[in-house]
Amino acid sequence: MLLQGQVAAAQTRVNAIAVEGNQRIPDSTVISLTGIAPGEVVSDGQINDAIQAVMASGLFEMASARPTGSGLVINVVERPTINRINIEGNRRLDDERLLELVGSQPRRVYSPAQAETDAAAIVGAYEAAARLSATVQPRIIRRSDNRVDLVFEVTEGRVVENEAINFVGNRAFSDRRLRRVIDTKQAGILRSLIQRDTFVAERIAFDRQLLTDFYRSRGYVDFQVLDVTSELSRERDATFITFTVREGQRFAVGDVTVSSEFPDTDLDAYRRAVRLRSGETWNPTRIEEQIARLERLALQQGFDFLRAEPRVTRNPRDLTLDVEFALVRGPRVFVERIDIEGNQTTLDRVIRRQFDTVEGDPFNPREIRNGAERIRALGFFSSADVNTREGSAPDQVIVDVDVEEQPTGNLSLGGSYSTDSGFGVAVGFSERNFLGRGQSISVDIQTADENSRTELSFAEPAFLGRDLTFGISLSVVTTDFDSAAFQTRNTSLSPYLSFPMTENGRLRVYYELAEEEIFDVDPAASPIIANDEGKALKSALGYSYTLDLLRGGLNPNRGVRLTFAQEFAGLGGDIDYIKTTTRAVAERDVLNEEVTLRAIFEGGVIEALNDQTVRVGDRFFLGSRQLRGFASRGAGPRDTAAGISDVLGGNKYVSARFEADFPLGLPEEYGISGGVFADFASVWDLDDTTGAASQQVDDGFELRSSVGVSIFWTTPIGPLRLNFAKPIEKNPLDEENTFDITISTQF
Known part of the structure; x- marks a missing residue:
């Protein structure tokens, strides 16, 4: 008998081949695997190769051959079939998730090689969940009829936490500041709840890019991440990660010039289009912005193939980079077509409109990259x-877009608490890609002790095929403040249009039809409030313009956001007024970006028209966010002669808040930081100052102020903010609130 791996001594004529030991697999299948035909004379080596081929099929545990007088007899032992597959010992990852990784299947032939591959896939899932010490052993349990149960025995091990994250080579920024840049976090006191402190190897590459972008946006053009090492502890339950970096020198922008190889180019127009200024911190993103600006101007002037090429000259002595934007002639290449694949729900036009380029346009690689970023940002x-590839001719390019869709609907249940409105519950549903059209719909229901809000909204971000957002919202807002002698209900329908005016500025125009109701007015309330009891219809047209340079301006460490809005009520209805509001936010990071300084200014004026008075529901009131240290609606003009001395609000208000946020020296992974603040605000001016007992209400300007400290804590259930404030300037009738806490979460 010739066993597997043995060699016979002579040649054999095979007149016939017999198969023994097979139960499920036909004789013909085994014979075909040998590659030997009846009547063929075979050598010992050929018989040995035949047996090897039978074993290589994976269908048999053992195979052997023995020559007989009339030919060859092949004995086989079939591999068992899999009866069922179980996973044991797993608690952190459920069976359903792990079985999706298993290639072995019931009622198929059991393969030890496939079982080992499956075990490795399960281990990979545990490694992605930061359990690097997890092990998986495939076992088989023999059953009758040549069947086996395949069992994967899992030992999960402990979560591998990032015990420490250190940086070597950094001088300009501290380790604490750089830990805020990367996505990987250290383990903290809430390590059992916070999952971002676990080690994920794939996240390291992303962290390297985050660090590179951070430094280069601050002028460190030579910055490099030289190495990243991660060492496991002896118990394999913790890692120590070290980033070795080379910062290099910090560069600023030197001379900025524009040149052109086109003789008829109006260089002055291109120079005016460049917003890069000498002396500002070098930022690659700013260079890209200027290139896009110049190439857009070229298209407007009819130069289809003009390209703006930045040519940088380094001045190591004064640490500046001169940049020359050279207007050069690009290759005459056109976009033949844009092919889109992978979208099952999203319509092609939703993806296609992210490109400023269409079929037949000149090919601009920068525009294609920008379009790709907009697709990802959706x-x-x-x-x-x-990706791009050559089209039907050398001067034609085909743009291939390959996408993989993900869920875009969201159902949320949240909770919140603040001293203004008490405990609250929020339920919401939103769909960001309704019917694959790129439209968004949402339903939000929020309830709290003193107010509730229900809102249904819809938005089309590409109305009429342009960068024009059309939306409409329907809302019902009810307030029931314990400190107020009345309740309000506002039901409104508001369609709007929103579109860009400049690169960073956007205009929103809207119409609002609303029913405002003031009800449950206390009999002892001021007549200034009682006179407004009942329902009134408002028909108003308004607009708001926002210029947002908060983090996208000349310097990544400073920025402003400005908003100016006006509303004109009186297009029919019962209410006539003009309301003007403005808000400005300015931020700056100082002390190597460890401390953030912030100033917030806001104010408003509302003026009644046609001999009307402004209703109490339309007046301005100061909330605790605008004036900390005071209760919400706790400061302002009051009717002191009334039995219930309600704050009446005012037709004018101003608020100025100055804040500084800074670390407290605690480990960054705890998510705890501190702040100080100083607030100044006032609300004043009433149309009707005749209060109870015909006494005149003092509605003059009176400044309130407060100072305090804040504690910020990023908890697993949501951001927590605690304010401890002390009023400085106040009216004796004002209601104080020296402690304020706000927390919200969503799950």
């Missing part, structure tokens, strides 16, 4: 790859 796809 949030509709888990991945979006955009």
